[in-house]
Amino acid sequence: MYTQADRDHMRAALALAQRALFHASPNPRVGCVLVRDGRVIGEGFTQPPGSNHAEIEALLDARRNGNDAHGATAYVTLEPCAHFGRTPPCTTALIEARVPRVIAAIEDPNPLVAGQGFAQLRDAGIDVRCGLLAAEAAEINVGFFARMTRGRPWLRLKIAASLDGKTALDNGVSQWITSEAARTDGHVWRARACAVLTGIGTLRADNPQLSVRLVDTPRQPLKVLVDSRLEVDPGARLFDGNTVLVACARADTEKDARLRDRNAEVIELPDANGKVDLSALLRELARRGCNEVHAEAGFKLNGSLVREGLVDELLVYLAPLLIGEAQGMVHLPALSDLAQARRLAFRDVTQLGDDVRILARWQ
Numbered sequence: 001m002y003t004q005a006d007r008d009h010m011r012a013a014l015a016l017a018q019r020a021l022f023h024a025s026p027n028p029r030v031g032c033v034l035v036r037d038g039r040v041i042g043e044g045f046t047q048p049p050g051s052n053h054a055e056i057e058a059l060l061d062a063r064r065n066g067n068d069a070h071g072a073t074a075y076v077t078l079e080p081c082a083h084f085g086r087t088p089p090c091t092t093a094l095i096e097a098r099v100p101r102v103i104a105a106i107e108d109p110n111p112l113v114a115g116q117g118f119a120q121l122r123d124a125g126i127d128v129r130c131g132l133l134a135a136e137a138a139e140i141n142v143g144f145f146a147r148m149t150r151g152r153p154w155l156r157l158k159i160a161a162s163l164d165g166k167t168a169l170d171n172g173v174s175q176w177i178t179s180e181a182a183r184t185d186g187h188v189w190r191a192r193a194c195a196v197l198t199g200i201g202t203l204r205a206d207n208p209q210l211s212v213r214l215v216d217t218p219r220q221p222l223k224v225l226v227d228s229r230l231e232v233d234p235g236a237r238l239f240d241g242n243t244v245l246v247a248c249a250r251a252d253t254e255k256d257a258r259l260r261d262r263n264a265e266v267i268e269l270p271d272a273n274g275k276v277d278l279s280a281l282l283r284e285l286a287r288r289g290c291n292e293v294h295a296e297a298g299f300k301l302n303g304s305l306v307r308e309g310l311v312d313e314l315l316v317y318l319a320p321l322l323i324g325e326a327q328g329m330v331h332l333p334a335l336s337d338l339a340q341a342r343r344l345a346f347r348d349v350t351q352l353g354d355d356v357r358i359l360a361r362w363q
Helices: 004-018 054-064 092-095 116-123 134-140 143-149 180-192 199-204 253-260 279-287 299-307
Strands: 029-038 041-044 073-076 103-104 127-130 154-162 166-168 195-199 221-226 244-248 266-270 292-295 312-317 344-351 355-363
Touching: 004 029, 004 041, 004 054, 004 073, 004 103, 004 134, 029 054, 041 054, 041 143, 054 073, 054 092, 054 279, 092 116, 116 127, 134 143, 143 154, 154 180, 154 199, 154 299, 180 292, 180 344, 195 199, 195 299, 199 221, 199 299, 253 266, 292 299, 312 344
Parallel strands: 073 103, 103 127, 154 292, 154 312, 195 221, 195 292, 221 244, 244 266
Antiparallel strands: 029 041, 029 073, 154 166, 312 355, 344 355
C-alpha cells in the first residue's frame, strides 16, 4: 500500500513534528510535508497555540518558494483538523489548495476531529490514506492522546538515584547524586512537559525552582505543588518566575492571599483521608490543557502516585554510586511474593556521561 518514498516522506514529517516538542501544547505536535512529482515543495510543523498548524505552514512554505500545491501529496503525522478553534480548519486549506492526496499517520483522538477531518477531505474528492508509521506518530503525542482518550495527562515520574536505588541521604541531602549531563537531560524532559509536579517534602528538603534552565525553551511549564496542609513558605524559590498551582486538602484564606501575591493559585482537592486527591488533580490539569506532566518528587509522593495507578512511565537516572542506608525511590508496601511486583518493560537505556538513563513503562 505504501512505497519506500511514502515512508521516507512520513519520517521527514515526523522529524518536523519533533521540532514542535517544546511549544505546541495544548495542541498536538504535527509535521507536514508536501510532495509533487517526487520533490518536496513545502514543509511545516505546529506553531505555538493560536498560530498556524503544520498543514498551513507547509502550504505557506510552498508558496514562499514559488510552488503551487495543486497536484501535491500531503504527508501529515496526524489527521488534519476539521473545526474552528483558535485557527481555521486545516481541511479547508488543503481543499482550497487543490491537494489531491493526503497520507496521514494516525487519526486524531480529539472528539472535535476524530475522523471528521478525513470525511471532509474525502467528500471533497481527495484520496485519503491513514496508518503509515502510526506508532511513531502516537509516541510523539503520547500526552495529547492520553488527555483525549482518558481525560488525564501522561505522567512521567523522574528519579535520580544511586546504583543501589537511593535518592537522598537520611538527612535529606540529594544534590548532586547524578552528573551534569544527566541533569541537563532532565531539563529537556521538563521542557517538553506542560507541568512539573512536586510535593511539599521535596520543597522543604531542596527548595527547588523546578524551572527549565539548562536548555533553551520558548515557554516554562506550569509548576504544581502537592501540599495537603498548605504548609509551603511563600518565600520558597518555587514561586520565582511563572505560575504555581498549589493543590491542598483545605485552603486557608490568609495563606491563600500571601500565595496569590507570589503568582500562585490554590485549589482544594481533598480525598477521604484528608490528603490531596491526586487523580482529581490530574483531571484538573487535563482540563487546563496539560498533555504531559513531569513529576520530580520524594519517595512518599512517588509511592502514592504509583499505588494509585497514575504513573505512565519512569524516567530513571542511575549514578555509579553506592550510598547504603538512605531514602529510596518509591515508597510501596512490602510484598509477600515476587508475583505481586509491579513489572515494567525497558523502553530505552542510554548512557549519559557517567550515568545511565532508563525509560521504563508498565507491561
